[in-house]
Structure formats: C-alpha cells, structure tokens
Amino acid sequence: MSVSDPDSVAALSGEADNVFRKHDHRKCRAGAMEEARKLCVARGVRLTPTRERVLDILLESHQALGAYDILERLHKEGRPGQPPVVYRALEFLVAQGFVHRLERLNAFAACAHGADGHEPLFLICSDCRQVAEAPLGALSAEIDHHADALGFSAQSRVVEVLGQCPSCREAAA
Ligand SMILES: [Zn+2]
Ligand SMILES: [Zn+2]
C-alpha cells in the first residue's frame, strides 16, 4: 500500500489514536496532564494535590482502575486517605471530563482524547482492562432515533464494548 492511497492515509491517522498500539505513552500522559491543568485554570476550579495525584495514577496507563486500587496506591505512597477522599477526587475528575467512569467494570479510566465533554464508544479489554475510545459517530443519532421511536428521552449514550485488545489476542494465540 502506498502512502498516497487514501485508505492507507486514513488507516495511519486512525493508528495514531489507537492506544492499543505501541505509542509514546510518556507524551500521551504528559499531554493529558498539561491539558487538565490548563482547563482547571480556565474554568477556575482547583486541581488539588489529591485530584492531581489520582489523575496521574490513572494516566500511568490506559488501564481502568477501581477506586480501591487507587486508594491502595495512595496508601502505599504514604498518603493516608479514606475512600471518600478518592471518591470525591474521582467525582471531580469525571465532572471535568478528565476521567471516564466505566459502568461495566465499576472502574475509572483517564480520557485519552482531551476533555471535550464527548460521549465516546469504549472498547474495553476484559483480560487486561485497557480501554480505548472511539467516536460514537453515527451511532449517536441511531440511538436517538430508536429512543425517539419509543418516546424515550436519551440522556446518556455510553456504549461499552467488552472484548480482547490486540496484545491479549496475540498472547492468547
Ligand atoms: Zn498513551
Ligand atoms: Zn474520553
């Protein structure tokens, strides 16, 4: 396939966004933190040390973590805190769009796509709990169409797809 082939160009740009692929995660992590700091200043909200630490723990990888995993990490780092401290920090990070709550796993994952209040399609690996985001695209209108037909008003269009990521597929093969 040549690079001038429109299909291969599309595939390349999709690949840059694919967190399942090998990528410069240091850049990814630093960029997301930088963005969160900037947005907090712009919004006049405080990224307290606990909120920042919780976000950074989630940004270490694209893996979803439960609130208790995060609490355990904080305790190991010598930061005493009760579950409400972590829950309040997570609540703030979710409200600001820096972190997504994954209902199926009862866990949290840092947003890999900038905090723009989006409703992504989550692709969740049930083996390693890595999470990738894809745009909901036309699916969003499709959901509204079906909801409308039933006289239902859709408020949250979270779509969580469980499966196996490329590395876990490879490991299993
Ligand atoms: Zn990354
Ligand atoms: Zn996101």
Ligand SMILES: [Zn+2]
């Ligand atoms: Zn996996």
